[in-house]
Amino acid sequence: MVKGRNSIPLWSASPQSFASNLTYNFSTAANQAYGNNQVMIAPGKYASFSGDLNADGIVDGMDFQFWETDNNNFANGYRTADLNGDGIVDGLDYQFWEQNNNAFIGESKP
Ligand SMILES: [Ca+2]
Numbered sequence: 153m154v155k156g157r158n159s160i161p162l163w164s165a166s167p168q169s170f171a172s173n174l175t176y177n178f179s180t181a182a183n184q185a186y187g188n189n190q191v192m193i194a195p196g197k198y199a200s201f202s203g204d205l206n207a208d209g210i211v212d213g214m215d216f217q218f219w220e221t222d223n224n225n226f227a228n229g230y231r232t233a234d235l236n237g238d239g240i241v242d243g244l245d246y247q248f249w250e251q252n253n254n255a256f257i258g259e260s261k262p
Pocket residue numbers: 203204205206207208209210211212214215
């Protein structure tokens with residue numbers, strides 16, 4: 153399982169062994185993740201869904217308050233609520249949260 157600071161945890165589609173140096177590429181296809189739980193970010197490139205700001209495995213209203221607080225404070229720098237990674241928390245980040253909230257995005261695990 154891999155987990156980013158503001159993204160839904162990703163589980164590999166099948167069990168992987170850590171016995172030797174494990175390399176696993178989630179980005180080549182949606183089905184590299186358990187439950188095909190990825191979003192296409194460019195043709196042939198996949199990534200985990202963002203917006204899970206409280207790190208509980210689902211994107212919902214509980215995450216909104218983290219974005220709202222940072223947005224109201226004009227927060228910038230390395231912020232969990234900076235969903236597009238441009239260094240500031242604003243309405244552009246809200247769009248990522250809203251889209252994944254409306255789609256009921258959550259962790260899919262074995
Ligand atoms: Ca959450």
